[in-house]
Amino acid sequence: MERLQNTSRKTLKDFIPQQxxxxxxxxxxxxxxxxxxxxxxxxxxxxxxxxxxGILIAFKDYKPLRGVWGSPWxxxxxxxxxRFFNYVDFKRLIFNTVKVGIVSLFFTYPAPIIFALLLNxxxxxxxxxxxxxxxxxxHFISVVVIVGMLNNFGSLGGLFNQIRGIFGLEAVxxxxxxxxxxxxxxxxxxxxxxxxxxxxxxxxLANVDPTLYDVANIDGANRWHKIWNINLPxxxxxxxxILILNAGNILSQDYTKILLMQNDTNRSLIDVISTxxxxxxxxxxxxxxxxxxxxxxxxxxxxxxxxxxxIVQRLNPENSLW
Amino acid sequence: MKxxxxxxxLCLVLVMVVSLFAGCGKQQQPPASTQTPxxxxxxxxxxxxxKFPELPNNTLKLTVNIPxxxxxxxDTLVHKEWEKRMEEYLGVKLDITWNxxxxxxxxxxxxxxLESADIPDVATYSQxxxxxxxxxxxxxxxxxxxxxYMDYYPLFAKETFGGEAFAYNPDGTAYYFMDGFVNxxxxxxxxxxxxxxxxxxILKQHNLKPATTIxxxxxxxxxxxxxxxxxxxxxxxxxxxxxxxxxxxxGFVGIFHTWDTLYxxxxxxxxxxxxxxxxxxxKYLNQLYSxxxxxxxxxxxxxxxxxxxAVNSNHVIVPTLxxxxxxxxxxxxxxxxxxxxxxxxxxHSDYGTPWKWGxxxxxxxxxxxxxxxxxxxxxxxxxxxxxxxxxxxxxxxxMMNWGIEGVTYTKTADGDHxxxxxxxxxxxxxxxxxxxxxxxxxxCRTGIPFTPLTFEAMTEQIPGEPWWNPVDGYxxxxxxxxxxxxxxxxxxxxxxxxxxLRLSADESTRRAELQTNCDSYARQEALKFxxxxxxxxxxxxxxxxxxxxxxxVSDFDGTLSMLLEKSDLSSxxx
Numbered sequence: 001m002e003r004l005q006n007t008s009r010k011t012l013k014d015f016i017p018q019q020x021x022x023x024x025x026x027x028x029x030x031x032x033x034x035x036x037x038x039x040x041x042x043x044x045x046x047x048x049x050x051x052x053x054g055i056l057i058a059f060k061d062y063k064p065l066r067g068v069w070g071s072p073w074x075x076x077x078x079x080x081x082x083r084f085f086n087y088v089d090f091k092r093l094i095f096n097t098v099k100v101g102i103v104s105l106f107f108t109y110p111a112p113i114i115f116a117l118l119l120n121x122x123x124x125x126x127x128x129x130x131x132x133x134x135x136x137x138x139h140f141i142s143v144v145v146i147v148g149m150l151n152n153f154g155s156l157g158g159l160f161n162q163i164r165g166i167f168g169l170e171a172v173x174x175x176x177x178x179x180x181x182x183x184x185x186x187x188x189x190x191x192x193x194x195x196x197x198x199x200x201x202x203x204x205l206a207n208v209d210p211t212l213y214d215v216a217n218i219d220g221a222n223r224w225h226k227i228w229n230i231n232l233p234x235x236x237x238x239x240x241x242i243l244i245l246n247a248g249n250i251l252s253q254d255y256t257k258i259l260l261m262q263n264d265t266n267r268s269l270i271d272v273i274s275t276x277x278x279x280x281x282x283x284x285x286x287x288x289x290x291x292x293x294x295x296x297x298x299x300x301x302x303x304x305x306x307x308x309x310x311i312v313q314r315l316n317p318e319n320s321l322w
Numbered sequence: 323m324k325x326x327x328x329x330x331x332l333c334l335v336l337v338m339v340v341s342l343f344a345g346c347g348k349q350q351q352p353p354a355s356t357q358t359p360x361x362x363x364x365x366x367x368x369x370x371x372x373k374f375p376e377l378p379n380n381t382l383k384l385t386v387n388i389p390x391x392x393x394x395x396x397d398t399l400v401h402k403e404w405e406k407r408m409e410e411y412l413g414v415k416l417d418i419t420w421n422x423x424x425x426x427x428x429x430x431x432x433x434x435x436l437e438s439a440d441i442p443d444v445a446t447y448s449q450x451x452x453x454x455x456x457x458x459x460x461x462x463x464x465x466x467x468x469x470x471y472m473d474y475y476p477l478f479a480k481e482t483f484g485g486e487a488f489a490y491n492p493d494g495t496a497y498y499f500m501d502g503f504v505n506x507x508x509x510x511x512x513x514x515x516x517x518x519x520x521x522x523x524i525l526k527q528h529n530l531k532p533a534t535t536i537x538x539x540x541x542x543x544x545x546x547x548x549x550x551x552x553x554x555x556x557x558x559x560x561x562x563x564x565x566x567x568x569x570x571x572x573g574f575v576g577i578f579h580t581w582d583t584l585y586x587x588x589x590x591x592x593x594x595x596x597x598x599x600x601x602x603x604x605k606y607l608n609q610l611y612s613x614x615x616x617x618x619x620x621x622x623x624x625x626x627x628x629x630x631x632a633v634n635s636n637h638v639i640v641p642t643l644x645x646x647x648x649x650x651x652x653x654x655x656x657x658x659x660x661x662x663x664x665x666x667x668x669x670h671s672d673y674g675t676p677w678k679w680g681x682x683x684x685x686x687x688x689x690x691x692x693x694x695x696x697x698x699x700x701x702x703x704x705x706x707x708x709x710x711x712x713x714x715x716x717x718x719x720x721m722m723n724w725g726i727e728g729v730t731y732t733k734t735a736d737g738d739h740x741x742x743x744x745x746x747x748x749x750x751x752x753x754x755x756x757x758x759x760x761x762x763x764x765x766c767r768t769g770i771p772f773t774p775l776t777f778e779a780m781t782e783q784i785p786g787e788p789w790w791n792p793v794d795g796y797x798x799x800x801x802x803x804x805x806x807x808x809x810x811x812x813x814x815x816x817x818x819x820x821x822x823l824r825l826s827a828d829e830s831t832r833r834a835e836l837q838t839n840c841d842s843y844a845r846q847e848a849l850k851f852x853x854x855x856x857x858x859x860x861x862x863x864x865x866x867x868x869x870x871x872x873x874x875v876s877d878f879d880g881t882l883s884m885l886l887e888k889s890d891l892s893s894x895x896x
Binding site for chain 2: 063064065088151152155156173175176263264265267268282283284285287
């Protein structure tokens with residue numbers, strides 16, 4: 001009877017599933033870490049998730065005075081998306097965007113890795129520091145200045161043509177048309193980002209266990225062997241994460257740079273989705289249309305991240321994001 | 323140890339939380355009061371038969387957005403006088419918060435401001451009929467609801483080309499005060515793009531003269547090219563552009579009696595870049611380009627690069643340029659004797675007198691593009707409307723355009739105004755006038771722009787530039803006066819005298835879309851014709867180009883027909 005009474009007296013704990021209880025205990029044990037993580041979580045929620053309700057205007061005939069909720073729904077609901085798909089230059093926009101994105105990724109992604117590996121091989125520390133500092137500097141130059149420099153360098157009497165002249169090549173107007181656009185756009189991006197991008201890889205390289213090099217030396221490995229068999233595998237998880245994140249930006253180019261590089265000879269040839277969104281959303285004030293186009297891009301970017309992660313998962317599950 | 327760690331974590335978290343919420347203060351007070359005007363509830367006072375709401379402390383508190391045109395107006399003499407006179411006129415104290423933004427940034431943000439519905443009590447505006455849709459949505463005030471509070475603006479509306487039908491919407495609304503002009507002397511001069519710039523020093527040295535006909539111009543180009551090739555002229559090319567942002571052909575369209583955008587061509591609304599005249603012009607420019615007369619970088623050099631070339635003797639002629647640039651180049655060059663000067667556009671035998679751009683009407687007139695908007699949520703619209711209206715009064719126009727009598731100008735016995743010697747003899751008279759806040763300088767616009775501009779004040783302070791014409795030879799003249807005198811009334815383009823258009827908000831949007839989308843496409847394709855990438859002589863290519871232009875909007879021909887239907891042709895007889 002007494003035993004029966006004991007079993008019928010249930011506390012609150014008995015109603016909470018064991019897993020939740022376990023998780024709560026874990027959180028409590030690590031309360032310092034949880035407390036530390038709270039501000040960034042709140043920040044991400046406030047500034048990244050909360051504004052997402054604004055995406056709704058992609059499906060609405062947005063009237064600012066009525067607000068996001070008060071504006072009427074588009075009929076049909078996907079009107080703004082359909083309008084974009086029917087846009088006369090839709091195919092060209094997509095093609096340009098994918099082209100610029102893939103070429104940029106192809107060159108800007110490996111450049112910092114190679115640069116970090118090279119820097120890591122420098123033995124003279126002072127020289128290494130000087131090179132590293134100089135390589136950071138372009139990162140801090142404004143895009144307006146960069147494009148101004150490109151315009152000047154690419155003109156008939158500019159630096160690039162003077163270099164061409166040394167090799168006996170004829171001067172060409174590199175600012176005209178789209179022939180040299182990718183070269184200048186990607187080239188300047190590599191120049192600007194190589195030093196800054198290498199920081200994360202240098203940090204990863206700094207964590208490589210030095211005994212691995214000792215062992216390699218005993219085995220008679222040369223520098224190339226050490227790079228290939230020790231350094232690269234050590235930074236592989238980092239490079240993989242960066243690749244997955246970069247894959248999510250293939251359709252999102254540096255629109256300010258492209259806008260500034262545009263002129264009448266190349267405007268339509270180098271127009272990409274982000275410049276189109278700027279023109280429609282900012283210059284023409286068609287917020288709902290611009291939101292729809294950007295939402296379309298975001299969805300594709302998400303799938304790109306997802307697919308890249310899947311591929312990485314297949315190749316090496318430890319290096320994937322999730 | 324553990325306590326220390328917890329304390330450190332607590333501090334870190336506090337710092338992060340504080341920084342996180344540092345930018346999350348109370349949202350900035352909306353510029354315009356969120357209350358809708360409710361004059362029936364507020365205590366009222368009467369003045370001159372008009373009823374005004376009682377103001378707290380008799381102070382009118384406003385937020386005003388205005389652009390900066392180079393010199394900030396707020397501390398200038400004229401601006402202070404503007405506030406003083408305005409307070410006297412309204413009988414209240416003004417407490418205005420001025421938000422001043424550089425003009426280029428201001429323009430690029432205007433549509434966003436309207437779209438966000440977060441406009442201040444009053445704002446300078448530069449997007450023409452585009453505002454109508456926001457008026458209909460209840461964001462911008464219908465100023466005609468307060469017509470009784472206006473004494474001066476209706477005079478402009480009455481006297482402008484097209485009259486009230488031009489100034490107000492067909493449904494009896496008006497959502498902005500339009501930019502005003504006062505031109506009693508009927509100066510029909512052009513704003514810009516009505517003259518070619520030549521290196522006068524080189525022409526004089528080689529006994530050449532600016533061209534008066536297009537054939538002479540072609541020959542002049544050939545002569546200059548021959549002299550450059552022979553090493554007798556220190557230049558690389560015959561001609562170049564002033565800035566890639568202005569289509570090179572802008573200086574030529576008037577010669578071929580066409581236009582570079584949507585315009586009234588005298589009979590109907592037409593999109594210039596698909597007209598036959600435009601094609602003829604492109605053929606001509608292609609000839610010039612093929613002959614090697616045009617700098618190949620004419621469409622890729624920005625303003626700074628073009629100026630650098632102009633002052634360093636890269637070329638001899640600039641056909642497309644803003645007024646004042648010749649003087650700028652002459653002052654910026656380090657080459658001794660370099661003299662850029664202007665001559666009226668050469669005439670084409672098939673078309674007659676060239677058309678000029680931006681010539682104003684006689685007397686008082688209004689212009690649709692620029693103006694002033696008032697928020698529909700402003701608390702005291704009666705005062706605000708009356709305040710803006712007062713800027714159109716003769717007294718205020720005189721003060722803002724000439725400054726203070728005895729300080730910045732004097733009046734002759736017959737009523738003529740003369741700027742002070744301090745301004746006229748200054749190294750840069752325009753800047754000197756701007757320093758006083760004189761709006762006719764255009765470098766500083768006092769009050770709430772755009773306020774009516776008087777041509778006399780503007781032309782008097784503008785310094786002269788070298789000019790040439792076949793009768794007077796080389797002399798110094800002023801752009802507005804010379805382009806008016808040399809072109810005569812027949813050079814006034816139909817573009818500048820269109821019929822009154824009665825468009826709804828949607829129709830205005832259709833018109834704006836056609837203009838924006840098709841302009842951009844046409845500019846790029848026209849360039850290909852000039853440089854020979856596309857064959858201008860191939861009819862099939864031309865037809866494909868026209869098709870391409872039309873495909874930029876959903877109903878190109880329908881929009882043009884709509885514009886003609888909505889034009890009040892009777893207004894042309896004024």
